[in-house]
Amino acid sequence: MPMKITDILGESTGTRFSLEVFPPKTGVPETIPIQRHLSNIFDTVEHLIKYDPVFVSVTYNPEGKTRTTSIPLAAIIKQKYKVEAVAHLTCISTPKKELSKTLDVIEYFNIENILALRGDLPNDSIEAKGLKHASDLIEEIKKHSKRFCIGVACYPEGHPECVTKDGKKDLKRDLLNFKAKVDKGADFAVTQLFFDNRVFFDFVEKTKKIGVKIPIIPGIMPIMSYNTLNIVKRLGNISMPDSLVKKLEDNRDNKKEIIEIGVNYAVKQCRELMDKVPCIHFYTMDRWASVDRILKELI
Numbered sequence: 001m002p003m004k005i006t007d008i009l010g011e012s013t014g015t016r017f018s019l020e021v022f023p024p025k026t027g028v029p030e031t032i033p034i035q036r037h038l039s040n041i042f043d044t045v046e047h048l049i050k051y052d053p054v055f056v057s058v059t060y061n062p063e064g065k066t067r068t069t070s071i072p073l074a075a076i077i078k079q080k081y082k083v084e085a086v087a088h089l090t091c092i093s094t095p096k097k098e099l100s101k102t103l104d105v106i107e108y109f110n111i112e113n114i115l116a117l118r119g120d121l122p123n124d125s126i127e128a129k130g131l132k133h134a135s136d137l138i139e140e141i142k143k144h145s146k147r148f149c150i151g152v153a154c155y156p157e158g159h160p161e162c163v164t165k166d167g168k169k170d171l172k173r174d175l176l177n178f179k180a181k182v183d184k185g186a187d188f189a190v191t192q193l194f195f196d197n198r199v200f201f202d203f204v205e206k207t208k209k210i211g212v213k214i215p216i217i218p219g220i221m222p223i224m225s226y227n228t229l230n231i232v233k234r235l236g237n238i239s240m241p242d243s244l245v246k247k248l249e250d251n252r253d254n255k256k257e258i259i260e261i262g263v264n265y266a267v268k269q270c271r272e273l274m275d276k277v278p279c280i281h282f283y284t285m286d287r288w289a290s291v292d293r294i295l296k297e298l299i
Ligand SMILES: Cc1cc2nc3c(=O)[nH]c(=O)nc-3n(C[C@H](O)[C@H](O)[C@H](O)COP(=O)(O)OP(=O)(O)OC[C@H]3O[C@@H](n4cnc5c(N)ncnc54)[C@H](O)[C@@H]3O)c2cc1C
Pocket: 058, 059, 060, 061, 062, 088, 089, 090, 115, 116, 117, 118, 119, 120, 121, 132, 133, 134, 135, 152, 153, 154, 159, 160, 161, 162, 173, 174, 177, 178, 180, 181, 190, 191, 192, 193, 219
């Protein structure tokens, strides 16, 4: 029986968990062979399914490099592990005609939940081709079928592109752009990863003040390597407490210790979020061990 994420959350008591995996790209050299990548994904879900996640979400490459892997993988996870799948979908470079076919496939696989995203802009393009914003994608999905439960992304520290003329963060405008997605019909939201819970709680307060009532699910990425610092820098809108940065710098060459720091930090962050949020979403990076340790501590 397909179920909407909002229905599951509505029936749940206490804080639940969810997972994100990212599928292999096709047609481009991968850092690891596709078979190994797939078995990492299945290992991840297999090890973490015991925590009864609300959903497993599967990312989508905006340049179409996971066009043949994202949705089938979401369908396989749903069928094999009897867990709701959330299919990410990006509007960049997706002509409307193609979008309609993709939505047919999602429906065919009985996937009822979609995370509607614009997608990261390709490096060589300033303007998104195809639909321009996630809000346009929501509109198209709604036109196609009323059956989908639609999630969106939100950014407690602001989206990096939302800046004023003089290059300063325009948090107010970004917040209103988020509200516009809710007004277009978004049913739930998942946040960009963050390391400072105050930023998340402040953001949720601000959304409430402007009338946002949908569940906002915090996204947590356990630090699993020193490279997380580079990922955070690349994302461009995530602050990390100085003490955490220092710990990572001090242990730069000690892979085991970095994982310990990551697990301990995420446990602390999640403990503070528990019972204040409906669900905590883990960016697993297709690796299960850290998330397993974190959930063991929490449950
Ligand atoms: C939980 C989560 C999952 C993600 N999964 C993926 C994935 O699977 N694949 C992927 O490629 N990327 C993914 N991303 C990254 C995301 O695609 C990028 O952050 C992208 O740059 C913005 O996507 P969005 O859906 O938030 O876009 P939008 O909501 O369209 O926002 C993009 C920018 O435009 C502004 N904006 C929004 N609407 C309007 C409007 N109507 N008029 C003017 N400005 C507007 C916003 O303030 C923002 O600055 C994910 C992000 C999160 C938080």
